[in-house]
Each structure stands twice: as C-alpha cells, then as structure tokens.
Amino acid sequence: MGELLILLYIFVLATLAGREVISKVPPTLHTPLMSGANAISGIAIIGALVVTGSADELWVKVLGTAGIVMATINVVGGFMVTDRMLQMFRKR
Amino acid sequence: MENTITQIVYLISAVLFVSGIKQLSSPATARKGNARASLAMLLAIVVTLLDNQILDWTTVAAAVVAGAAIGGVLARYIQMTAMPQLVAIFNGFGGGASAAVAAAEFVRAGAGGQSPGVDVGVTIVLSTLIGAVTFSGSLIAFGKLQGIVTGKPVTFPLQKSFNALLFLLTLLVGASLAHAAVGDSVAPLVGMSGPEISGPFFLALVVAALILGVLLVIPIGGADMPVVVSLLNSYSGIAAATTGFVLNNYILIIAGSLVGAAGLILTQLMCKAMNRSLGNVAFGAFGTEGPTAKVKAGQRPVRDVDAEQAAMVLAYAGSVAVVPGYGLAVAQAQHELKKVCDLLEDRGVTVRFGVHPVAGRMPGHMNVLLAEADVSYDKLLDLDDINAEFDTTDVVLIVGANDVVNPAARDPESVIAGMPILDVDKARTVIVMKRSLSPGFAGIDNDLFYMDNTLMFFGDAKDQMTELVREVREA
Numbered sequence: 307m308g309e310l311l312i313l314l315y316i317f318v319l320a321t322l323a324g325r326e327v328i329s330k331v332p333p334t335l336h337t338p339l340m341s342g343a344n345a346i347s348g349i350a351i352i353g354a355l356v357v358t359g360s361a362d363e364l365w366v367k368v369l370g371t372a373g374i375v376m377a378t379i380n381v382v383g384g385f386m387v388t389d390r391m392l393q394m395f396r397k398r
Numbered sequence: 399m400e401n402t403i404t405q406i407v408y409l410i411s412a413v414l415f416v417s418g419i420k421q422l423s424s425p426a427t428a429r430k431g432n433a434r435a436s437l438a439m440l441l442a443i444v445v446t447l448l449d450n451q452i453l454d455w456t457t458v459a460a461a462v463v464a465g466a467a468i469g470g471v472l473a474r475y476i477q478m479t480a481m482p483q484l485v486a487i488f489n490g491f492g493g494g495a496s497a498a499v500a501a502a503e504f505v506r507a508g509a510g511g512q513s514p515g516v517d518v519g520v521t522i523v524l525s526t527l528i529g530a531v532t533f534s535g536s537l538i539a540f541g542k543l544q545g546i547v548t549g550k551p552v553t554f555p556l557q558k559s560f561n562a563l564l565f566l567l568t569l570l571v572g573a574s575l576a577h578a579a580v581g582d583s584v585a586p587l588v589g590m591s592g593p594e595i596s597g598p599f600f601l602a603l604v605v606a607a608l609i610l611g612v613l614l615v616i617p618i619g620g621a622d623m624p625v626v627v628s629l630l631n632s633y634s635g636i637a638a639a640t641t642g643f644v645l646n647n648y649i650l651i652i653a654g655s656l657v658g659a660a661g662l663i664l665t666q667l668m669c670k671a672m673n674r675s676l677g678n679v680a681f682g683a684f685g686t687e688g689p690t691a692k693v694k695a696g697q698r699p700v701r702d703v704d705a706e707q708a709a710m711v712l713a714y715a716g717s718v719a720v721v722p723g724y725g726l727a728v729a730q731a732q733h734e735l736k737k738v739c740d741l742l743e744d745r746g747v748t749v750r751f752g753v754h755p756v757a758g759r760m761p762g763h764m765n766v767l768l769a770e771a772d773v774s775y776d777k778l779l780d781l782d783d784i785n786a787e788f789d790t791t792d793v794v795l796i797v798g799a800n801d802v803v804n805p806a807a808r809d810p811e812s813v814i815a816g817m818p819i820l821d822v823d824k825a826r827t828v829i830v831m832k833r834s835l836s837p838g839f840a841g842i843d844n845d846l847f848y849m850d851n852t853l854m855f856f857g858d859a860k861d862q863m864t865e866l867v868r869e870v871r872e873a
Contacts, residue, residue, distance in 0.1 A: 324659025336762025378465025386473035
C-alpha cells in the first residue's frame with residue numbers, strides 16, 4: 307500500500323495546488339484557461355507512449371497507438387488553438 | 399519509474415505546468431503561460447521516449463505525426479465561432495486516450511497470466527470508466543454544439559432510474575474485475591467461472607461506460623452547455639490522473655489533477671452564474687416542464703424600430719453598453735458589431751460591453767468572439783462591474799441575449815428566480831436586437847421586451863448590424 311498512498315498524497319496536493327492557482331481567473335480568460343487545461347489533460351500521451359513502446363501483444367499495441375493518436379490531437383491542437391486565441395486578446 | 403534523471407525532468411515539468419497555469423489566469427501573461435505549459439509537455443514526452451525501451455519506433459512516430467497533423471489542422475483552421483465544439487471534441491480525445499491506455503494495461507496484465515492486484519485492478523477500472531464516459535459524453539456535447547444532435551434536452555420515461563441502474567451495474571462489473579473474490583461470486587450468475595469473466599466483463603464495462611456518457615449529456619439543453627463543457631474538461635483531467643495511478647506515473651497524476659481542479663472551479667462558477675446546483679443542471683432537464691413554461695409571446699404591445707431609428711438613438715447617446723448573447727455567435731455578427739462600436743466611439747460615445755458569465759455555449763464564449771473582432775478586453779465588464787453602471791448608461795444594445803437580461807429573475811416565483819442577471823432595465827433606453835419575441839432557453843416570456851423604455855429591433859443580427867453600420871455612419 308505504500309506506493310498507492312504516495313500517489314494519493316500527490317493527487318490530493320496537486321488538486322489543492324490547482325485550486326489555489328486558478329481560483330481568481332477573470333471571465334475574459336475562461337475559454338483560454340479551459341482549452342489550455344484541456345491540452346494539459348493530453349498528458350495521457352505519456353502513458354500511451356510507455357504502453358505502446360513496450361507492447362509485445364497486438365491488442366496492447368492497437369490500443370496504445372489509438373491512445374497516442376488521440377492524446378497527440380488533444381495536446382497539439384489544444385496548445386495551438388489556445389495560443390491562437392490568446393493572440394487575439396489585446397488591450398488597446 | 400526508477401530512472402532518477404527521468405524523475406527530475408518530470409519534476410521540472412510539473413513545476414512548469416503549475417506556473418504555466420498560474421500565468422494563464424492573468425491576461426498579461428496568459429500567452430507565456432500557455433507556451434510554458436506546452437514546453438512542460440514537450441519535456442515530459444521527450445524524457446519518456448528516451449527513458450523507455452521503444453521497441454517499435456515506426457508505429458510510435460507514425461501515431462504522433464498523425465495526431466499532430468490532425469490536431470494542428472483543426473487548431474489552425476477552425477472558426478472562432480466553432481470554439482465550443484472544438485474544445486468538446488479535444489476533451490473527448492483526452493478522455494479516450496486515458497481509457498485506451500487503461501484498456502491496454504488491462505490486456506497486458508491478463509496476458510501475463512496473473513490477475514493484477516486489487517489496487518491496480520481498481521485503478522484500471524476507474525480510469526477506463528471515467529475515460530470512456532468523458533469520451534462519449536464529449537462526443538454528444540460536440541454533436542449538440544455542432545447541431546448534429548438536437549440542442550434540446552432529450553428525455554425518456556424513468557431516465558434517472560435507468561441511469562442509476564446502469565451506473566450500479568457498471569460498478570458491479572468493475573468490482574468483479576478489480577477483485578477476484580467479487581468476480582468469483584458474480585461469475586456463476588452469468589454461467590462462467592471467475593477467471594473467464596475478465597474479457598467479456600471488461601468489454602461490458604467499456605460499453606456500459608460509453609452508454610453512461612451519452613445518457614449523462616443527452617438530457618442537457620443548449621444553454622446549460624457551459625456547465626457541461628467545463629465538467630467534461632474536469633473529467634478528462636481526472637481520467638488522466640487515474641491513468642497515472644495505473645502506471646505509477648507522478649507527472650500524469652499531477653497534470654491530470656491540475657486539469658481536474660481547473661474544470662471543477664469553472665463548473666462551480668458557471669453554476670453560480672445560473673443560481674443552480676450541479677445536480678439540478680445534470681438531472682433537471684431545464685425548460686421541458688411543458689405547458690407552464692410555454693408562454694404565448696406577442697400578445698402584449700411592443701415598440702419596434704428600424705435600423706435608421708436605432709442608429710439615431712445610438713448615435714446621439716453619451717454612453718452605450720452592449721450586451722452580447724448566444725444569438726451574436728449564431729449570426730456571426732461580431733465584426734459588424736465592432737464596426738458599429740467604432741463608429742460610435744468616433745462620434746465620442748462611450749462604448750462598453752457587459753458580459754454575463756454563462757452567455758454563449760462555453761465559459762468565456764463572448765469574450766473570445768469579441769476578442770476575435772478586435773475588441774480591447776478592458777472594455778469588457780463582468781456582471782458586477784457593468785451592473786453598477788446601468789443607472790448612468792443612456793442606451794443598452796442587447797444582441798441575441800434573453801434569459802440573462804430577464805427581470806423575472808428578481809421574482810421569487812419564476813423558474814429562473816435568483817439567477818444573477820444584467821440589470822439592463824435600469825438604463826434610460828434599451829434596444830433589443832432579436833429575431834422574434836420567442837422565449838429564450840428557460841422558456842419564459844421576457845418582461846423587458848414590453849417595457850416603455852425598450853425598443854425592439856427585429857431581424858437577423860448580422861443583416862441588422864450591417865444596416866446599422868450604414869445608418870450610424872450617416873447619422
């Protein structure tokens with residue numbers, strides 16, 4: 307149980323850190339924050355790479371590859387569109 | 399997770415994620431924040447590739463290139479008005495990726511001939527469940543926003559009971575997979591022995607989770623979409639975090655829970671802006687209550703104006719507040735609106751924008767539209783700030799908004815009672831640009847339209863706005 311407990315500690319503390327860091331976001335940035343956070347959720351790509359890289363069975367490879375494609379769309383598309391949006395937010 | 403260098407790079411990446419998100423919450427630093435977060439992602443990916451024995455580089459590289467190409471093209475060419483559905487579909491892919499990884503881990507554990515420990519079993523089941531719900535739920539949300547699936551709430555008899563039953567069934571199947579003892583006692587019910595159930599039960603879990611995702615989103619109507627989109631955003635983060643538990647990977651847990659927290663905060667903000675609880679949004683199927691909600695419009699007299707008259711009122715005002723709503727996004731009239739505002743400002747009129755938190759189909763939807771039309775963000779005031787100014791505002795121009803300016807919210811009897819609204823009726827004159835008198839999403843009539851100081855300017859927002867540009871120029 308030791309390892310699982312450490313993981314749980316990290317999960318809870320990171321959630322609290324997230325709450326603290328984002329709590330005061332102005333409405334102007336709601337969409338960019340959401341799509342930027344969305345891109346970060348593509349972190350599943352790490353898992354997909356690990357799984358696919360070491361796959362020695364067909365189904366593992368198929369699922370892992372599907373995971374890489376989906377996560378990469380999420381990561382690349384998410385960060386790019388957020389940047390495109392933020393480029394438009396200007397003060398004059 | 400043994401390699402120390404990899405762990406240290408993951409730590410650096412985690413710090414960059416946190417500080418990047420922090421920067422994303424201030425307009426001046428937001429772009430840098432996004433760049434920092436993408437650097438964090440890149441670092442994590444590179445070190446993962448170096449640390450792990452990649453047996454099949456071709457497959458990995460091909461998958462990354464394909465994903466990057468699809469994502470890049472979507473991000474580059476999507477119209478800003480289609481932003482809500484893009485966010486929804488990206489969300490779905492994030493959730494789908496987490497589910498796929500969990501499923502691959504399940505297959506691999508089975509292939510090794512040994513059942514995974516309870517802790518791994520539970521995390522695999524959870525991660526598959528949350529990921530699959532996020533995936534199918536986001537696809538439905540995408541369909542609704544894109545207009546492929548009806549935007550109206552879809553309900554059927556005993557929906558809640560069915561959902562509850564399905565959820566319980568999913569938990570039972572999940573428990574059978576995660577714990578051999580549960581599996582052994584459930585298996586005979588379907589005529590199998592304990593170890594035999596793993597394949598079919600896992601498939602059943604995936605299918606049930608996918609159906610659950612559809613059923614959770616389908617009863618939710620268009621105007622409640624900001625809540626759903628932010629909630630699904632939160633789910634995709636939690637799905638990634640649970641996948642981190644499966645793989646014992648710290649960076650997945652940290653990045654995933656950051657996203658989970660961000661999504662939850664936005665969800666709470668959206669619920670507060672509608673004065674409704676999350677449960678009410680998820681299970682309420684608002685606006686379908688039938689006869690009581692359907693008020694016949696058009697039986698009371700209204701004052702309507704044409705473009706020329708509206709232009710006169712606007713051009714000779716000292717201050718104008720614009721209140722945009724979903725109708726502006728549908729008509730794609732943001733550029734014409736900006737032209738009208740520029741012309742007014744050239745004449746010395748003070749122009750500002752009052753943006754309701756839930757206007758549109760996702761959090762901050764109006765802000766993105768106006769930013770695209772080149773409106774400076776310091777002219778966009780939020781609810782409290784603009785409400786303090788309506789007393790001294792000459793003209794309010796409402797473009798495609800309805801429920802968020804309905805004074806009925808102050809009436810404790812109303813279905814939208816207590817919802818924070820923009821107090822536009824306090825301004826000297828109100829011009830409402832709208833296609834017809836039809837009620838908004840809440841299905842109730844809007845008293846604002848019948849007030850003495852309200853002028854109705856009927857028509858398609860884009861056509862009328864184009865007319866308005868010409869008339870204001872000549873005024």
